[in-house]
Amino acid sequence: MPRSRGGRGGDVGFRVLLTVFGVAVIVLVAAIACVLIGAAMPSIRRFGPAFLWTSRWDPVHNVFGALPFVFGTVASSTLALLIAVPISLGVAVYLVEIAPAQMSVALSFVIELLAAIPSVILGLWGIFVLAPWVRAAVEPALAAVLGWLPLFSGPQYGIGLLAAGIILAIMIIPIVSSVSRDVLRAVPPEQREAMYALGATRWEVISRAVVPYGRVGIIGAVILGLGRALGETIAVTMVIGNRPQIPTSLFQPAYTIAAVLANEFSEATSDLYLSALIEMALVLFAVSLIVNALARWLVARVTSHTRVVR
Amino acid sequence: MIAPGSRAGARRRLTDRVMGWVCLAAILVAIAPLASLLGYVVVQGAPALNWAFFTHLPAPVGEPGGGMANAILGTLTLIGLASGVGVPVGILGGLFLAEAGDGRLGWWIRFTADVLNGLPSIVVGVFVYALVVVPMHRFSALAGGLALGVMMIPLVVRTTEEMVRLVPSSLREASLALGIRWWITSLRIVLRTATAGVITGIMLAVARIGGETAPLLFTAFNNQFWQAGLDQPISSLTVQLFTYSIAPYDDWHRQAWAAALVLMAITLLLNIAARAAGRQRFTVGR
Numbered sequence: 088m089p090r091s092r093g094g095r096g097g098d099v100g101f102r103v104l105l106t107v108f109g110v111a112v113i114v115l116v117a118a119i120a121c122v123l124i125g126a127a128m129p130s131i132r133r134f135g136p137a138f139l140w141t142s143r144w145d146p147v148h149n150v151f152g153a154l155p156f157v158f159g160t161v162a163s164s165t166l167a168l169l170i171a172v173p174i175s176l177g178v179a180v181y182l183v184e185i186a187p188a189q190m191s192v193a194l195s196f197v198i199e200l201l202a203a204i205p206s207v208i209l210g211l212w213g214i215f216v217l218a219p220w221v222r223a224a225v226e227p228a229l230a231a232v233l234g235w236l237p238l239f240s241g242p243q244y245g246i247g248l249l250a251a252g253i254i255l256a257i258m259i260i261p262i263v264s265s266v267s268r269d270v271l272r273a274v275p276p277e278q279r280e281a282m283y284a285l286g287a288t289r290w291e292v293i294s295r296a297v298v299p300y301g302r303v304g305i306i307g308a309v310i311l312g313l314g315r316a317l318g319e320t321i322a323v324t325m326v327i328g329n330r331p332q333i334p335t336s337l338f339q340p341a342y343t344i345a346a347v348l349a350n351e352f353s354e355a356t357s358d359l360y361l362s363a364l365i366e367m368a369l370v371l372f373a374v375s376l377i378v379n380a381l382a383r384w385l386v387a388r389v390t391s392h393t394r395v396v397r
Numbered sequence: 398m399i400a401p402g403s404r405a406g407a408r409r410r411l412t413d414r415v416m417g418w419v420c421l422a423a424i425l426v427a428i429a430p431l432a433s434l435l436g437y438v439v440v441q442g443a444p445a446l447n448w449a450f451f452t453h454l455p456a457p458v459g460e461p462g463g464g465m466a467n468a469i470l471g472t473l474t475l476i477g478l479a480s481g482v483g484v485p486v487g488i489l490g491g492l493f494l495a496e497a498g499d500g501r502l503g504w505w506i507r508f509t510a511d512v513l514n515g516l517p518s519i520v521v522g523v524f525v526y527a528l529v530v531v532p533m534h535r536f537s538a539l540a541g542g543l544a545l546g547v548m549m550i551p552l553v554v555r556t557t558e559e560m561v562r563l564v565p566s567s568l569r570e571a572s573l574a575l576g577i578r579w580w581i582t583s584l585r586i587v588l589r590t591a592t593a594g595v596i597t598g599i600m601l602a603v604a605r606i607g608g609e610t611a612p613l614l615f616t617a618f619n620n621q622f623w624q625a626g627l628d629q630p631i632s633s634l635t636v637q638l639f640t641y642s643i644a645p646y647d648d649w650h651r652q653a654w655a656a657a658l659v660l661m662a663i664t665l666l667l668n669i670a671a672r673a674a675g676r677q678r679f680t681v682g683r
Binding site for chain 1: 409410412416419420423424426427428430434437485486489490492493496498502505506510511512513515516517519520522526527528531536547550554578579580583604607609610614615618642643650654664665668
């Protein structure tokens, strides 16, 4: 090959250099796993798997169970998905199927700006705008209509699981809607044309041809949103109330894994305490690894297929 | 299919119309928090913003006035340190993916970068804590910069790859045909052509890490005074904003809104500028 003339050494060296930096990304993730496992070992040895389903969190007596935090993380993320998924789907459908092209570009841009808002600013807004609104308007309304359910009963603080779910929903709407938008855009036009040819209305095309075709990718988008919600820290810490209990109502304060790390990590006094906190970070790492891998795989299955077609 | 004008047809058309409105409503619901947030940050933040905010140290509790000059400087320092880690690793990693990453190894690196990008930032903080803060026995600017740098890597890797892939292969071929070596072609022709796009990616990454709080809480920690060295705790706008907003003092709340306004302005400007530059590049590239 002509390019090798007089430059073999430089080319080989450069390729090795690039490969080293490429592989560095894999090494980094492996290092994170090793360091976390190593530092969490004392806690893993002491409490075993029961760490995840015991609920006594008592730093004074060196007894640590993560259940309230695991529960709070799962509950707030589930709530966030329940709020965010229908809205995100509506957004994606509107952007791809209904809005005129230029408006779609502008609206996409605005929604993506939402993703750029720093978490701490959303938290500040959450404390001073959202939580008072939830206390004054949302919780009384929910209690009036659904108050007979234990889920919507009890004192109304504003700060609590419900506020955390809403903040998380706001934070994941951009990612769920933009990935769903890409998935819907990847649906081949023939799918639509066939339905229109049969005399279907636009909504029938959307609900029976387009969305079902992109189903796998949309599930991927939702899982991606779940991954974000599970690990969100600061904004949730600011509005969830931070009480290590298992809430029975959406109005009650709760706690998440990420929030307890943010609050207690820099003041953990004993080695075991610190190790227990690091074990929770390890749990978060493992879960987000699995969730992200699954989501990427699902989304890639839909969008890469169409890239070949295009 | 049902004939036009029939009752079933009318119902179908009504459903179509209604669902169109429902989707529009979803957009409005998604944008409403953004509008409210921008409004509040401007209305609450602007009156609290003054010259002292940019030039003074924080005042002790109970004393009015004071500013966040140390936090602004701290954030800039942290961004500098983070870029020192994230930019070289990110660019060379991205160049690898674009130029030599079509094989199995490339697939795994791409996959790992995406996973790293989705990793909760607080986990990165815990990692750097165990790796740097524990052996050093103190919180430091270096630890904070490293945590943010790790977060920059996947973002810079992926944008660099995309931008380098946009460079027309004819450029590469022309250079190689002139007998210019591959590594020089890669760095001086290909990467240089993609510079605008790569910088766009770096700007987006900086905007993202500049707004991060969680990984700084126990790496850079905080500091109410001017920074004393890179091996010492350092203040940042986000941690200061976090501390001030959960404190019970009205005066601190006002400062928190001012900090939010400054941070938001920086973040949005970087985002808009990066996207504008990116779009321009893309259309020119076509």
